[in-house]
Amino acid sequence: xxxxxxxYKVETPExxxxxxxxxxxxxxxxxxxxxxxxxxxxxxxxYLIFQSLNWTVGPVFIAYFLLEWFYPTLFExxxxxxxxxxxxxxxxxxNDDLTPVSWNSSIIRNFLRTVDFLPVLYVGGLITMILNPxxxxxxxxxxxxxxxxKNRTKDSEQLPKVKAIAPxxxxxxxxxxxxxxFTQRHSEFSSDRAQEIANILEPIHGLQNKNAVNHLHGxxxxxxxxxx
Amino acid sequence: MDxxxxxxxxxxxxxxxxxxxxxxxxxxxxxxxFILYALPFFLFSIGIFLVLSDHPIWAGLIIWWxxxxxxxxxxxxxSRALFGEVQPVKTVFNQWLKILKFDWxxxxxxxxxxxxxSYDLPITLLEQVSGKTRAKRLRVLHQQGTSESILLxxxxxLSVFVFQYALIALLALxxxxxxxxxxxxxxxxxxxxxxxxxxxxxxxTVSIIEPFYICAGFMLYINRRIELEAWDIEISxxxxxxxxxxxxxxKLPTILVFGALLxxxxxxxxxxxxxxxxxxxxxxxxxxxxxxxxKDEAKSRINDIFKGEDFTNEETISAWRLKSFEYDGDLxxxxxxxxxxxxxxxxxFANSGSGDIEVSGYLNNVAFIIKALLISxxxxxxxxxxxxxxxxxxYLIGYxxxxxxxxxxxxxxxxxGLDVTQESLPENIPEEVxxxxxxxxxxxxxxxxxxxxxxxxxxxxxxRFDESYTEGECLAVVTQGDDNSLTGFISDMTTVWQQLAxxxxxxxxxxxxxxxxxxxxxxxxxx
Numbered sequence: 117x118x119x120x121x122x123x124y125k126v127e128t129p130e131x132x133x134x135x136x137x138x139x140x141x142x143x144x145x146x147x148x149x150x151x152x153x154x155x156x157x158x159x160x161x162x163y164l165i166f167q168s169l170n171w172t173v174g175p176v177f178i179a180y181f182l183l184e185w186f187y188p189t190l191f192e193x194x195x196x197x198x199x200x201x202x203x204x205x206x207x208x209x210x211n212d213d214l215t216p217v218s219w220n221s222s223i224i225r226n227f228l229r230t231v232d233f234l235p236v237l238y239v240g241g242l243i244t245m246i247l248n249p250x251x252x253x254x255x256x257x258x259x260x261x262x263x264x265x266k267n268r269t270k271d272s273e274q275l276p277k278v279k280a281i282a283p284x285x286x287x288x289x290x291x292x293x294x295x296x297x298f299t300q301r302h303s304e305f306s307s308d309r310a311q312e313i314a315n316i317l318e319p320i321h322g323l324q325n326k327n328a329v330n331h332l333h334g335x336x337x338x339x340x341x342x343x344x
Numbered sequence: 345m346d347x348x349x350x351x352x353x354x355x356x357x358x359x360x361x362x363x364x365x366x367x368x369x370x371x372x373x374x375x376x377x378f379i380l381y382a383l384p385f386f387l388f389s390i391g392i393f394l395v396l397s398d399h400p401i402w403a404g405l406i407i408w409w410x411x412x413x414x415x416x417x418x419x420x421x422x423s424r425a426l427f428g429e430v431q432p433v434k435t436v437f438n439q440w441l442k443i444l445k446f447d448w449x450x451x452x453x454x455x456x457x458x459x460x461x462s463y464d465l466p467i468t469l470l471e472q473v474s475g476k477t478r479a480k481r482l483r484v485l486h487q488q489g490t491s492e493s494i495l496l497x498x499x500x501x502l503s504v505f506v507f508q509y510a511l512i513a514l515l516a517l518x519x520x521x522x523x524x525x526x527x528x529x530x531x532x533x534x535x536x537x538x539x540x541x542x543x544x545x546x547x548x549t550v551s552i553i554e555p556f557y558i559c560a561g562f563m564l565y566i567n568r569r570i571e572l573e574a575w576d577i578e579i580s581x582x583x584x585x586x587x588x589x590x591x592x593x594x595k596l597p598t599i600l601v602f603g604a605l606l607x608x609x610x611x612x613x614x615x616x617x618x619x620x621x622x623x624x625x626x627x628x629x630x631x632x633x634x635x636x637x638x639k640d641e642a643k644s645r646i647n648d649i650f651k652g653e654d655f656t657n658e659e660t661i662s663a664w665r666l667k668s669f670e671y672d673g674d675l676x677x678x679x680x681x682x683x684x685x686x687x688x689x690x691x692x693f694a695n696s697g698s699g700d701i702e703v704s705g706y707l708n709n710v711a712f713i714i715k716a717l718l719i720s721x722x723x724x725x726x727x728x729x730x731x732x733x734x735x736x737x738x739y740l741i742g743y744x745x746x747x748x749x750x751x752x753x754x755x756x757x758x759x760x761g762l763d764v765t766q767e768s769l770p771e772n773i774p775e776e777v778x779x780x781x782x783x784x785x786x787x788x789x790x791x792x793x794x795x796x797x798x799x800x801x802x803x804x805x806x807x808r809f810d811e812s813y814t815e816g817e818c819l820a821v822v823t824q825g826d827d828n829s830l831t832g833f834i835s836d837m838t839t840v841w842q843q844l845a846x847x848x849x850x851x852x853x854x855x856x857x858x859x860x861x862x863x864x865x866x867x868x869x870x871x
Contacts (some may be wrong), residue, residue, distance in 0.1 A: 119353035140364030236513035294580035316581045
């Protein structure tokens with residue numbers, strides 16, 4: 117059964133599955149607005165300096181040209197796929213095999229902004245992005261790049277204070293993950309809800325309510341490497 | 345609400361990811377969502393315009409003000425569709441007024457300017473709560489995703505503007521250049537038609553964008569509930585129950601002995617078998633799993649292993665690098681040279697007598713030198729290129745008939761792991777092959793014959809194989825050679841070899857004898 121999601125999967129030749137979450141239009145518009153504000157800010161400061169010194173404003177236009185065309189490329193390649201705007205929103209540009217973006221693809225994707233800009237103000241790019249299953253605009257399509265979320269390292273969550281319990285049956289990986297999730301996210305849902313969920317597994321662990329929750333927390337702690 | 349039928353892959357997401365999934369959801373059911381939103385919205389708008397035809401601004405304002413009411417039907421539809429219950433548009437329209445009734449006044453008055461509208465609407469419509477309960481519920485939900493939902497509203501608002509300008513810009517781009525100005529003049533005039541055009545384009549873009557807005561807000565809400573109520577965990581726990589092998593197993597203590605078996609299984613690694621190799625026995629890698637008694641000993645052994653060949657990878661890279669140096673001489677000689685050249689140049693070429701010869705003459709000289717250097721560099725590059733590609737150029741202008749092929753003179757020494765140099769072969773090949781075969785070394789016999797064939801093809805018949813070629817590719821090269829008897833033999837030979845090497849099919853003695861005879865017929869035996 118097909119489930120709606122934004123997951124992007126790549127299998128490496130070694131058989132390792134890499135996954136990433138694709139980033140859609142709204143966060144990308146936001147990142148773009150931040151970037152363009154930065155660019156205009158820089159140009160405006162430049163202009164003010166030149167004007168106050170009574171210099172010719174020609175170089176300001178050259179600076180504008182350079183920033184407009186090379187700001188995204190330079191940042192994407194030299195700054196691990198992130199312009200400042202993307203960094204703030206937490207996005208990153210990668211090749212569509214999830215390798216870091218190269219000069220080649222970054223230049224193609226950013227120079228084709230001109231096409232995405234048509235008819236005006238990036239409407240073409242926006243429409244393509246919404247219609248494409250991988251949220252690619254035309255520049256992304258031709259350069260073979262995607263925009264995904266960068267995983268942020270979370271602070272280690274406070275685990276429940278229970279003793280780790282060695283599991284006495286081998287669970288499949290996905291089931292282990294479910295129990296680990298149950299343990300890590302214990303502070304997010306109410307204790308009533310936790311008991312309700314833990315009771316679902318009664319046929320497996322044979323416990324109820326508080327005991328069931330504690331048992332599952334213990335297992336989760338074990339799977340996370342806690343041994344005491 | 346049946347969690348098992350949920351149409352979105354259940355997991356905890358960040359609010360932005362939830363917004364993106366909302367966009368996916370909108371594209372999934374876009375047609376229904378668009379009809380559900382746009383049809384009543386358009387009908388209503390046309391009605392208002394007919395009533396207030398002289399005051400388009402007022403009409404537009406009223407339509408905009410009542411806009412949130414039209415968001416309810418699509419939200420109702422998508423909330424059912426999320427759990428696998430895709431209703432026909434007609435069914436939803438039948439309940440349209442009923443959906444509209446709950447708490448409608450609030451959403452038009454004090455909540456009209458709420459920036460978190462799409463995030464909050466599901467609480468009103470689906471949980472049917474109002475007043476204090478609603479406020480309490482909102483406080484819980486708004487601990488996350490609030491800023492995202494505000495930004496979502498702002499971005500969608502912005503998109504409506506951008507789309508509306510895009511429509512007029514598209515029009516302007518498509519008219520002939522002579523009328524280009526007219527479009528803008530028309531657009532900036534204050535005529536009532538322009539107002540109508542603007543309002544119509546806003547209506548259109550609003551109805552295009554709204555389904556996305558509604559779904560994104562709804563997904564923010566669903567994501568928050570997945571987080572608060574651990575839907576994803578509940579679903580995976582229920583899936584676990586369906587795996588029968590778990591039931592009851594947890595109550596019995598089981599001892600696992602997998603570990604020992606696993607280690608035993610991994611230490612055997614098969615070595616590749618080549619036909620030429622005399623040594624067919626499997627090599628057993630030894631692992632010593634002696635007991636290590638104390639921590640220090642273990643540490644030193646770990647360090648030893650890390651220093652070993654498997655964990656170190658040394659490479660020597662040599663390249664030219666710029667040395668850091670300080671130039672303490674001065675560049676006066678260069679200046680003198682330029683000046684001398686300048687004087688010489690002035691004397692011979694420049695028209696002396698002009699007033700500012702001092703400055704411009706000097707600059708001219710520098711420019712002249714740079715120009716000369718650049719031109720000579722260009723000439724050098726061109727001549728190098730011509731020399732490099734002289735054969736190709738000769739071919740192109742018809743001087744030479746032969747296109748130079750990639751004339752790498754490197755000999756191919758191995759093909760698919762077989763040594764095919766002439767030195768590796770014995771003197772009398774058919775005899776040697778038959779001797780080997782009689783001794784029971786079928787693999788070696790056929791391998792030798794095949795190697796000899798390839799070697800002879802290269803040395804005697806002048807075929808060229810790359811090291812990367814497969815058997816099939818070698819055969820294809822030979823087939824192009826237009827020698828039918830040779831091709832036939834090579835084809836049979838390759839088949840026999842492949843069947844033995846990969847299929848482990850032993851050839852009969854008769855086959856081998858025929859092959860040897862044919863071999864002698866095709867190639868001259870080395871004497």
